[in-house]
Amino acid sequence: MSLVRRRFLRWLGRRPALASATLVAPGTLWLAFFFVVPMSIMLGMSLMPRGVYGGVEPGFTLEHYRRFFEPLYLQVLLRTAFWAALATALCLLLGYPVAWAMAQSRRRGLLLFLVVLPFWTSFLVRTFAMIFLLRDTGLINGALLGLGIVDRPIALLYTPFAVLLGLVYGFLPFMILPIYASLEKLDPSLLEAAEMLGARPRDRFFQVILPLSMPGVVAGSLLVFIPALGSFVTSDLLGGAKQAMIGNLVQNQFTIARNWPFGSAASFILMFLVLVVVLVARRRGEESWR
Amino acid sequence: MNLSRRELVRSLAGALTVLPGAGLLEACGRRSTAPPAGSEELGPLEGELNIYNWSDYIAPSVLSGFEREFQVKVTYDTFESSEEMVAKLQAGARGYDLVVPTTYAVTALLATGLLAPLSKRYLSNLGHLSPLFRGLAHDPADRFTVPWQWGITGLAWRTDLIAKAPGSWAVFLDAALSGKMTMLDDVRDVLGAFLRYRGQSINTTDPSLIAAAGRDAIAAKANLKAYLSAPVKAQLIAGDVWLAQLWNGDAAQAAREQPAIAWALPSEGSTLWIDSLVVPAAAPHPRAAHEFINYVLRSEVGAAISTATGYGTPNHSAMPLIAAPVPYPSQEALTRLEVQKDLGRASETWDRVWTEVKSA
Numbered sequence: 001m002s003l004v005r006r007r008f009l010r011w012l013g014r015r016p017a018l019a020s021a022t023l024v025a026p027g028t029l030w031l032a033f034f035f036v037v038p039m040s041i042m043l044g045m046s047l048m049p050r051g052v053y054g055g056v057e058p059g060f061t062l063e064h065y066r067r068f069f070e071p072l073y074l075q076v077l078l079r080t081a082f083w084a085a086l087a088t089a090l091c092l093l094l095g096y097p098v099a100w101a102m103a104q105s106r107r108r109g110l111l112l113f114l115v116v117l118p119f120w121t122s123f124l125v126r127t128f129a130m131i132f133l134l135r136d137t138g139l140i141n142g143a144l145l146g147l148g149i150v151d152r153p154i155a156l157l158y159t160p161f162a163v164l165l166g167l168v169y170g171f172l173p174f175m176i177l178p179i180y181a182s183l184e185k186l187d188p189s190l191l192e193a194a195e196m197l198g199a200r201p202r203d204r205f206f207q208v209i210l211p212l213s214m215p216g217v218v219a220g221s222l223l224v225f226i227p228a229l230g231s232f233v234t235s236d237l238l239g240g241a242k243q244a245m246i247g248n249l250v251q252n253q254f255t256i257a258r259n260w261p262f263g264s265a266a267s268f269i270l271m272f273l274v275l276v277v278v279l280v281a282r283r284r285g286e287e288s289w290r
Numbered sequence: 291m292n293l294s295r296r297e298l299v300r301s302l303a304g305a306l307t308v309l310p311g312a313g314l315l316e317a318c319g320r321r322s323t324a325p326p327a328g329s330e331e332l333g334p335l336e337g338e339l340n341i342y343n344w345s346d347y348i349a350p351s352v353l354s355g356f357e358r359e360f361q362v363k364v365t366y367d368t369f370e371s372s373e374e375m376v377a378k379l380q381a382g383a384r385g386y387d388l389v390v391p392t393t394y395a396v397t398a399l400l401a402t403g404l405l406a407p408l409s410k411r412y413l414s415n416l417g418h419l420s421p422l423f424r425g426l427a428h429d430p431a432d433r434f435t436v437p438w439q440w441g442i443t444g445l446a447w448r449t450d451l452i453a454k455a456p457g458s459w460a461v462f463l464d465a466a467l468s469g470k471m472t473m474l475d476d477v478r479d480v481l482g483a484f485l486r487y488r489g490q491s492i493n494t495t496d497p498s499l500i501a502a503a504g505r506d507a508i509a510a511k512a513n514l515k516a517y518l519s520a521p522v523k524a525q526l527i528a529g530d531v532w533l534a535q536l537w538n539g540d541a542a543q544a545a546r547e548q549p550a551i552a553w554a555l556p557s558e559g560s561t562l563w564i565d566s567l568v569v570p571a572a573a574p575h576p577r578a579a580h581e582f583i584n585y586v587l588r589s590e591v592g593a594a595i596s597t598a599t600g601y602g603t604p605n606h607s608a609m610p611l612i613a614a615p616v617p618y619p620s621q622e623a624l625t626r627l628e629v630q631k632d633l634g635r636a637s638e639t640w641d642r643v644w645t646e647v648k649s650a
Binding site: 053137 | 645
């Protein structure tokens with residue numbers, strides 16, 4: 001048995017193209033079936049007229065793509081992009097020092113474990129838990145009232161602030177981990193060299209550390225920005241469904257408005273925009289690397 | 291012709307039957323040779339039953355009682371909005387034997403051929419139903435539906451926190467209670483309330499009337515804490531929310547924990563809804579579904595459900611067994627109540643206005 005296997009592997013080893021094809025095939029088939037096929041169905045649907053009771057009717061139309069560029073929907077998109085960008089910036093400001101501290105610490109394993117710990121609970125459950133913190137009769141307002149800092153509860157839940165808080169809270173680990181990964185690899189002798197050559201701490205950070213950790217910053221920003229752009233649970237639960245984001249719009253087309261073609265078209269436009277952002281970010285990341 | 295995704299997927303699956311194993315998939319869908327849902331004569335009682343119902347809309351004892359008596363294992367799933375349920379069924383969700391759509395959702399499910407006609411021979415308790423709930427517009431010949439519960443969308447409020455009882459939908463346009471009020475997260479209920487406020491039908495397809503209701507909704511949004519459906523009960527009880535657009539039964543459920551919660555029908559009128567039991571055409575256990583329908587039509591079971599939900603029962607013989615039954619709406623109230631109808635093509639206009647409200 002092992003002889004046969006060894007012979008087969010040797011035979012395969014002489015045919016690198018076939019060997020790599022064998023390795024790549026399962027993943028490719030998986031993607032083809034569970035990614036390309038559903039996407040093709042959605043693409044086809046986005047080009048067909050809407051069925052009155054859901055679904056689509058046979059035919060061809062670009063109406064759904066045109067409709068997305070009406071001011072109403074563009075405004076939702078712009079606001080969502082603004083929220084996602086703000087959440088990304090806040091995650092970066094909060095996450096970078098944490099990643100740095102982790103990379104410097106001797107208890108990296110423990111800190112890494114603590115950052116990943118929230119993932120043990122579902123995002124939905126954690127978002128629900130935020131409601132208990134933020135509501136008028138919740139922990140924060142209870143403490144503020146109890147300490148006499150305010151005399152009536154301040155509105156925290158169902159505000160834009162709550163949505164932003166939920167996004168930052170939910171996606172912060174995605175920012176910390178890639179930055180930590182690039183800071184961990186940082187060679188300390190580079191910092192010593194910079195110091196000996198007279199670089200002040202400020203310069204050491206902006207001239208040496210930040211450029212070297214840029215790939216982590218770019219990866220982390222993408223990992224926060226993209227899911228934030230498509231999120232809809234946070235704005236529903238913490239925004240009280242008052243602040244529609246583009247994810248809510250798409251979700252509504254499928255669940256409530258019975259307009260699958262428009263929902264599909266909006267998804268494709270969103271995907272295209274994300275692709276542009278990724279390409280731009282990648283180019284920026286490469287530039288800073290040089 | 292209406293090509294739904296379900297049909298697209300099915301034709302795709304058909305193209306794949308050349309693959310070994312695809313036939314197996316087909317076999318899993320229907321193991322036995324029992325007649326499918328919709329046949330006059332159904333097969334023997336199956337061992338399982340899958341129910342898909344609104345949340346907080348049954349007495350748990352009803353499920354366990356049915357399981358014990360019929361030796362059927364019940365799987366119970368819930369949804370929060372009618373549209374969510376219709377979309378799930380239209381997207382090809384199979385496996386449900388009983389679903390509880392509201393009036394206009396029945397129309398959408400019938401139009402897409404997703405429902406099976408009921409077989410009356412298994413429903414010996416149909417006579418318990420009040421004639422008020424038979425021959426309704428969404429199922430004039432009573433072929434597909436058996437009424438489950440009915441209710442009214444109105445105003446729930448905390449009598450201990452609000453001095454004056456709100457009597458009109460205009461309360462949402464008044465800044466006096468700004469930040470303490472919620473409306474349902476439902477396009478039909480929110481725009482419907484302002485259509486009634488303007489003396490219009492909740493089923494209008496006139497774009498200018500829908501737009502006017504949308505402008506009212508945007509004005510009201512500034513005073514709203516949030517759009518919340520069933521979850522608002524906890525916040526009314528806690529006192530985070532003082533006044534909410536809510537269904538009468540959910541208000542009654544909340545009042546059990548916080549007696550200061552009252553409910554009223556606004557003077558301009560509102561929505562009367564009737565939810566029905568239906569059997570999907572693809573139901574894998576149609577006989578068990580029928581037995582369950584007949585079971586809930588028993589007087590004592592119908593009474594247990596209404597006692598738990600706080601909603602009205604369509605079961606006339608169950609009424610005397612309920613401690614505080616919801617009375618059938620009076621003639622005077624009926625003139626102010628409307629049943630929701632499917633909006634057809636106008637639903638796109640409604641959705642556009644709703645998006646305007648949500649993004650305002």
